[in-house]
Amino acid sequence: MPYYPFLQNILMAFPDIFRKLIRGPQIITLKDAAIISAFTGISSGCRVVDAGAGSGFLAIYMGNLVRPEGKVFSYERREDFAKLAAKNVERAGLGSFVEIKNKDIFQGIDEKDVDVVTLDMPDPWLAIPNAKNALKDGGFLVSYVPSVEQFRQFVLDCEKTGLRHQQTVECSIREMEVRERGTRPQTKGIMHTGYITFVRK
Amino acid sequence: MPYYPFLQNILMAFPDIFRKLIRGPQIITLKDAAIISAFTGISSGCRVVDAGAGSGFLAIYMGNLVRPEGKVFSYERREDFAKLAAKNVERAGLGSFVEIKNKDIFQGIDEKDVDVVTLDMPDPWLAIPNAKNALKDGGFLVSYVPSVEQFRQFVLDCEKTGLRHQQTVECSIREMEVRERGTRPQTKGIMHTGYITFVRK
């Protein structure tokens, strides 16, 4: 199994790797990375463009899924974040499947005919024209933003560009506690991370 | 790209395939398949045991993720369901990566050292001893049940067997509507599908 050396160690299943990465800028949660990947069908062989890389978590999550024949190209305009993301990619043993690019996605996307473009940035609507050009027909464009105004502008701008809005969702996870004295949901927890918008070319 | 012929057609990304499968016994939702796979790290190269196959949706979802070097072995004791699941596997073009077995998982698991065992059945606690034997150290055992009593019994029986309960969660998706007159959550929707329990060897 040459592609994922981190899995050779039994204590190194992917959720374990994920926990050991260095956290810089706020990272995407595992649940949201899961929904983004599942609803776009990211799997072995897919070619994905991602921006901004941030700490690299979403790129690494998707990089693990596109192995061994696909690739994730993750754009990050800040040099310090790009370096951190690249370091995390190496820690995850995914250097062959994730390329961190210290470039501004608003200036252009080098790749063509990609399956999915994911945008984890405050102003994803500014990347729509470049994303549309990079996507193959039927490909997915995804944005991940915390606020309502952000996904609304993204959806409206996508529709003006001729892309089809599929859905915008929130995903919530609630943990259940199993104790001797009874079973109940956790008392406190995360109420909101971000809205995920799926658009299709 | 010999492994996933269904992706050669641009209109055949995985979420599209999923919608074209034949629905027999109640199927798992995409969100729950996503969380199960994400929280256990299912990806290329993983070997997974699944039961009961039902219509085969979870097996197919995971089969797409373990390509091209992993495999999903899905047990189903009812012959009619096993045939339906096998037909769906062929429709998805995943015959090389998903094997439907018309066998009762309570009678034994043929595979050894698997990464993950998933149980989508009313009485998952009955499969704990066989699942524990089949799992490698550090491997994940997952159950998916609709009721509180079911996951409680599963968690308590797992702990008696020396397996570690990691968490039991519910995953909810709420869609947001973007209309000219405003942005708001959908009015009606799915409030509950099932509880997902993650246990580790």
Added chain:
Amino acid sequence: MPYYPFLQNILMAFPDIFRKLIRGPQIITLKDAAIISAFTGISSGCRVVDAGAGSGFLAIYMGNLVRPEGKVFSYERREDFAKLAAKNVERAGLGSFVEIKNKDIFQGIDEKDVDVVTLDMPDPWLAIPNAKNALKDGGFLVSYVPSVEQFRQFVLDCEKTGLRHQQTVECSIREMEVRERGTRPQTKGIMHTGYITFVRK
């Protein structure tokens, strides 16, 4: 107990009455009427201004709480709705405690020094100046709207007018099923009714 003849019949507790009212324009849910009343402290003796009356449900709900010394004045500019609301008030036996006014609240509020003003209308920000004048110091202004843009504009306009935004909330109710085979949340249900905003003079 002269004030609430409908309670003299044991089958006529208030939730029963509520179900027998005539439903015209979309009515507020019991959960939202409960949260509005609880978070503003509506109880015996309170004087409340309400608009628009619609079918009169919120006015009736609050009218039952302000008995026997308080009063609800409910504005409704559409004559047909005002008649329906007045009919429902009579059915509920609350004619002494709820006055339906066929008037446009944007044109003025007759009452002064009221404890609470509730606005169940698409454009509640237009009623802010009149509501502010009608409220006593420390009184509550509440809006109930389905969309995000609506409560945002209401909050921002209130703050410009010198009113203090306390909170905007969504209230969700999820029912649990107790069956012989197990206990679980209901499968489908109401995901969203409206956002409730509380502002204070």
Added chain:
Amino acid sequence: MPYYPFLQNILMAFPDIFRKLIRGPQIITLKDAAIISAFTGISSGCRVVDAGAGSGFLAIYMGNLVRPEGKVFSYERREDFAKLAAKNVERAGLGSFVEIKNKDIFQGIDEKDVDVVTLDMPDPWLAIPNAKNALKDGGFLVSYVPSVEQFRQFVLDCEKTGLRHQQTVECSIREMEVRERGTRPQTKGIMHTGYITFVRK
């Protein structure tokens, strides 16, 4: 307005009073007190039996609603809690409408023909026979418990006693943040307080 001296001060609307009470044993949340009262129609003139009083919050909340002709009788077997609850009742200015009784509700209920009985205790099923005797026909019995096993046993025991289970619900409140940079749900918050069960005689 002789009945609610605390409302004579403009800074003393009921939600303000609520915040100034002394917190001893864990108190019920305002949202849950609101749903309990709304779904049972508690309002002026109602006679309510409550147990256990704890810090007295639920009794005080209901006492404010039953003014000026109704009354809440709140049972508490622990003397220290009963004293605390009585002190809070005085602070709220509701001494005429809430009576704290240092008695064990399992030993008997002095009142007859009450409209509602509320049980905020770990083992509400033990109070069913006494509650049934105290309730008038059509009256409501309510339990408030944190765990699934608790409301299940309560529901099943009520049904054995000939009381009708109406519903068991969870109520969630999610706050929305209105900031200059956007509108979004709060990040963290309360995921669970308790399950509320409504049963009817």
